[in-house]
Amino acid sequence: MNVPAAAGTGTPPWFSPRPGIGYWFSSFTSMIRFDFAQARQWAAMMVFVQVMLGAGMSVVYGFFYPHLTPAAALYIATGTPTLALIPLGFSLIPNSVCQQKLAGTFEFIWSLPVPRSAQGASAFLLYTLLALPGMVLALVVSAVRYHIRLSPSPEIVPAALLCALMAISVGFGMAVAIPKPVVTSLITNALSFVVLLFSPIVFPLDQLPGWLAVIQRVLPFYNMAVVIRAGLTHGVVTGLTASFLILLAWTAVGWALTAWVVSRRG
Amino acid sequence: MGITALAPRPAGVLARAADWGNGYWVMTRWHLASLRIWLAVLAVIQVLAGGGSVLAVALFFRRMPASAALFMATGVPVINLIMAGILLGPQLVAEQKLQDSYEFFLTLPVARAAAAAAWYTVCLITGIPAAVFALILAEARYGIPLSVSAAIVPASLLTAFTGTMLGYALGHAIPSPMLTYLLTQVLLFGVFGFTPVVFPARQLPGWLAGLNWWLPFGHMAVIVRAGLTTAAGGGIASSYLIVALWGLAGALAAGWAVGRRR
Numbered sequence: 001m002n003v004p005a006a007a008g009t010g011t012p013p014w015f016s017p018r019p020g021i022g023y024w025f026s027s028f029t030s031m032i033r034f035d036f037a038q039a040r041q042w043a044a045m046m047v048f049v050q051v052m053l054g055a056g057m058s059v060v061y062g063f064f065y066p067h068l069t070p071a072a073a074l075y076i077a078t079g080t081p082t083l084a085l086i087p088l089g090f091s092l093i094p095n096s097v098c099q100q101k102l103a104g105t106f107e108f109i110w111s112l113p114v115p116r117s118a119q120g121a122s123a124f125l126l127y128t129l130l131a132l133p134g135m136v137l138a139l140v141v142s143a144v145r146y147h148i149r150l151s152p153s154p155e156i157v158p159a160a161l162l163c164a165l166m167a168i169s170v171g172f173g174m175a176v177a178i179p180k181p182v183v184t185s186l187i188t189n190a191l192s193f194v195v196l197l198f199s200p201i202v203f204p205l206d207q208l209p210g211w212l213a214v215i216q217r218v219l220p221f222y223n224m225a226v227v228i229r230a231g232l233t234h235g236v237v238t239g240l241t242a243s244f245l246i247l248l249a250w251t252a253v254g255w256a257l258t259a260w261v262v263s264r265r266g
Numbered sequence: 267m268g269i270t271a272l273a274p275r276p277a278g279v280l281a282r283a284a285d286w287g288n289g290y291w292v293m294t295r296w297h298l299a300s301l302r303i304w305l306a307v308l309a310v311i312q313v314l315a316g317g318g319s320v321l322a323v324a325l326f327f328r329r330m331p332a333s334a335a336l337f338m339a340t341g342v343p344v345i346n347l348i349m350a351g352i353l354l355g356p357q358l359v360a361e362q363k364l365q366d367s368y369e370f371f372l373t374l375p376v377a378r379a380a381a382a383a384a385w386y387t388v389c390l391i392t393g394i395p396a397a398v399f400a401l402i403l404a405e406a407r408y409g410i411p412l413s414v415s416a417a418i419v420p421a422s423l424l425t426a427f428t429g430t431m432l433g434y435a436l437g438h439a440i441p442s443p444m445l446t447y448l449l450t451q452v453l454l455f456g457v458f459g460f461t462p463v464v465f466p467a468r469q470l471p472g473w474l475a476g477l478n479w480w481l482p483f484g485h486m487a488v489i490v491r492a493g494l495t496t497a498a499g500g501g502i503a504s505s506y507l508i509v510a511l512w513g514l515a516g517a518l519a520a521g522w523a524v525g526r527r528r
Contacts, residue, residue: 049448053455060459063469064326064334091451099444102364182361186307189353189451193315197322207325 027114031122047134054084054138061202073146078229079202080142081135089167091188097175098184116262131164156231163224166247169254176261201225220250289376293384312396316342320404339404340491341464343397348429350389356437360446390426418493425486431516438523463487482512
C-alpha cells in the first residue's frame with residue numbers, strides 16, 4: 001500500500017470509516033497481487049502434493065481389490081478429482097493457515113489496512129484457482145492407470161469450480177475457527193482420513209448401510225463425487241440438483257464460519 | 267527433576283548407568299506430562315482411524331473376500347504402533363524448531379540415547395491401545411480367527427522401535443519444519459497405501475512388491491501378523507532382520523543429526 005498520508009490531517013486519505021465498493025475492489029486487487037506473489041513460493045509444491053495424493057489414493061484403492069471390474073475402475077477413476085480436492089481443502093489449507101499462525105504472519109495479514117472480506121475473497125480465489133490443475137492432472141494419471149476413456153461435458157466446469165470453492169471455504173473456516181494449530185493439524189489429518197474411508201467417492205452409494213448413506217447424502221464428500229462424475233461420464237449419475245444445492249450450502253457454511261471468526265475482536 | 271540431573275556427568279560405570287536411567291525416567295515423565303493432551307488426542311484419533319479402517323474395508327466390496335478383513339485387521343495394529351513415532355515425533359520436533367525451543371531441549375543434561383529411549387517408550391504406550399482395539403473390533407465384526415502367541419511381544423517392540431527411530435531421524439535431520447510436515451504425511455500415506463501392510467503383497471504390481479522387500483513396512487506386517495495368526499508363511503527370520511536393520515539405521519541417522527555440531 002503505497003499511499004502517502006495527507007499532510008496536516010491525522011488520518012491518511014484512504015482511511016475512511018465507511019469505505020465504498022470502489023475501495024473494497026481496490027483492496028481486493030491489492031490482496032490478490034499480494035497473495036499471488038506469496039503463492040509463487042509454494043504453489044508448485046502444493047499442486048505437486050495434490051496430484052500425488054489424488055492420483056496416489058486412486059491407485060491405492062485399486063490395490064484393495066483382488067480383482068478389479070471395469071465398473072469399479074470407472075468409479076475409482078472418476079472419483080479421483082474429488083480425492084485430490086479433499087486433502088487439499090480439508091488438510092493442506094487448514095495446516096498452511098496454522099503455519100501462518102505459528103509464524104506470526106497470520107496476524108500481520110489481518111493487520112493490513114484492507115477489509116477482511118476482501119482478504120478472505122482473495123484467499124478463496126487464489127486457492128480455488130490453484131486447486132484446479134491438481135484435480136485435472138490427478139484425473140489424467142488415474143485414467144491412464146485404469147485405462148478409462150472419459151467423456152467430459154461442459155457441466156464439469158461449474159462442478160469442479162464449486163467443489164474447489166466449497167472444500168476451500170470449509171477448510172479455511174475450520175482453520176480460522178480452531179485456535180490451537182496442533183489441534184487443527186491432528187483433527188484435519190485424521191478427519192480427512194476417516195472421511196475418505198467412509199465416503200462413497202470411489203464406490204457406489206448403495207454399498208453403504210442405509211443410515212450411513214443418509215448421512216453421506218447431506219455431507220459434502222459424496223456430493224462432490226456425484227457432480228464431478230456427472231461431468232465426466234454419460235448415464236452413470238442422476239439427481240444432480242440436490243448435490244449442487246448441498247455443495248452451495250456447505251460453501252455458505254464455510255463463509256459464515258470465516259466471517260464470524262474474523263469479525264469478532266481477538 | 268532431581269538434583270542428580272543437574273550434576274556433572276559421573277565417572278563410574280554404575281553411576282553412569284544410574285545417571286542414564288534417571289535421565290530416561292525424567293524424560294519419559296517430561297513427555298507424558300507435557301504431551302498429555304496431544305498423546306490422548308492421538309490415541310483417540312488412532313482408535314478412531316484404526317477402528318474406522320477395519321470397519322470401512324467391508325464397504326469397498328459387495329462381497330468381501332476373507333483375506334481383505336484379515337489383512338486389514340492385522341495391518342492396522344502395525345500402523346498404530348509406528349504412527350506416534352513417524353507422525354507425531356517429527357511434527358513435534360518441527361514445532362520446537364518453529365518456536366525456537368529446539369536448542370533448549372538439546373541443552374537438557376540428559377544422555378541423548380536416554381532421551382530417545384524415553385520417546386520410544388511414549389510412542390509405544392500411545393500405540394498399543396489402538397492396536398488392541400482394532401484387533402478386538404475386527405474379531406467382533408468379521409469373526410477373524412486370531413491366535414495370539416508370545417511372538418507378538420518382540421514383533422510389536424521391534425516394529426514400534428523402527429518406526430520411532432525412522433521418525434526421530436526425519437524430525438532431527440530435516441531443517442525445514444514445513445518439509446517435515448509434508449514428508450511425514452507422505453510417508454504415513456505411503457505406508458498405508460503402497461506397502462503390503464493392510465492388503466496382501468500379491469495385489470501390488472510385481473515391481474512394487476519387489477521394492478517393498480527392501481523396505482521395513484511390509485516386514486513389520488509379516489512379523490506382527492505371525493504373532494497374531496497361525497497362518498504364518500516362511501521368511502519370518504529375514505523379516506525380523508530387515509526391520510531390525512532399518513531401526514538401527516534410523517537410530518544411527520538420528521544420532522548423527524542430533525550429535526553434529528551446528
